[in-house]
Amino acid sequence: MSINWYPGHMVKARREIEENIKLVDIVTLLVDARAPFSCRNMELEKIVSKKKVIFILNKMDLALPETTLEYIDTFNKQGFMAVAIDSSSGKGSREVIQTIKLAFKDQEEDMLRRGRRIREARVMVAGVPNIGKSTFLNCLVGKKMAKTGAKPGITRGKQWVRVRDDIEFMDTPGLMWPKVQSAEQGLKLALLDIVGENAYDEYEVALYLISSLTAKAPQILHDNFQLVDLEKSSERLLQDIARRRGHLVKGGELDTDK
Ligand code: GDP
Numbered sequence: 136m137s138i139n140w141y142p143g144h145m146v147k148a149r150r151e152i153e154e155n156i157k158l159v160d161i162v163t164l165l166v167d168a169r170a171p172f173s174c175r176n177m178e179l180e181k182i183v184s185k186k187k188v189i190f191i192l193n194k195m196d197l198a199l200p201e202t203t204l205e206y207i208d209t210f211n212k213q214g215f216m217a218v219a220i221d222s223s224s225g226k227g228s229r230e231v232i233q234t235i236k237l238a239f240k241d242q243e244e245d246m247l248r249r250g251r252r253i254r255e256a257r258v259m260v261a262g263v264p265n266i267g268k269s270t271f272l273n274c275l276v277g278k279k280m281a282k283t284g285a286k287p288g289i290t291r292g293k294q295w296v297r298v299r300d301d302i303e304f305m306d307t308p309g310l311m312w313p314k315v316q317s318a319e320q321g322l323k324l325a326l327l328d329i330v331g332e333n334a335y336d337e338y339e340v341a342l343y344l345i346s347s348l349t350a351k352a353p354q355i356l357h358d359n360f361q362l363v364d365l366e367k368s369s370e371r372l373l374q375d376i377a378r379r380r381g382h383l384v385k386g387g388e389l390d391t392d393k
Pocket of ligand 1: 193194195196197220221222223224262263264265266267268269270271
């Protein structure tokens, strides 16, 4: 499957993150709880690797809770902190705050040892388009979206938003384009609405969804489309769905595009 590339934007986004990374202690990398590993971008991870990194499995309301826990465990085993949230409702935000505090603990202790004032943790939100960066930021900052203003000398005009007395977020999320390394990853990103509609073939994506559901969650095909016989090709199942829904083109042919 071909995915459109945006080299111009990529370069700019990358440069922006490289500049801003110097100003923060912690980077929260947003991924989609439904397919967190498909949303990873190793290039981005390399840029932020000198900082404390927390993977945020966003949209957990759309994922199976037990699978989300397994994914968190996998991130932990790879040496990363990871936590899940539903940024739409705010469920999980307390755990996110706790994880940020934990990630900042070493630095806090270091400041204490050196007899310095303990300052707030500075955090950046980064991730691919549509992953929920703005929603996440709004969810944590909420009504307190009061800008704390630029800090002369260190922030070069950057705006910060305060979550609590001890945590501030950079108000501009780091945007990164997805790095698509396999056809299957591209199909997943299409289903997650991360790559734009123009970048993929909808028919191909639909067939992939049907074959995944047949293998992993046949009940969904049964409940939503009343498909009983799943021992067919994905093409045939897609036709069955079109028939069920009465999607026909002129002449009575099935309209699978619809
Ligand atoms: P951004 O491009 O990364 O800033 O993404 P947005 O914050 O604009 O979110 C993209 C879409 O995902 C929007 O339609 C949001 O409402 C939706 N969204 C964001 N976070 C969540 C979440 O935790 N759960 C659900 N169900 N939707 C979310």
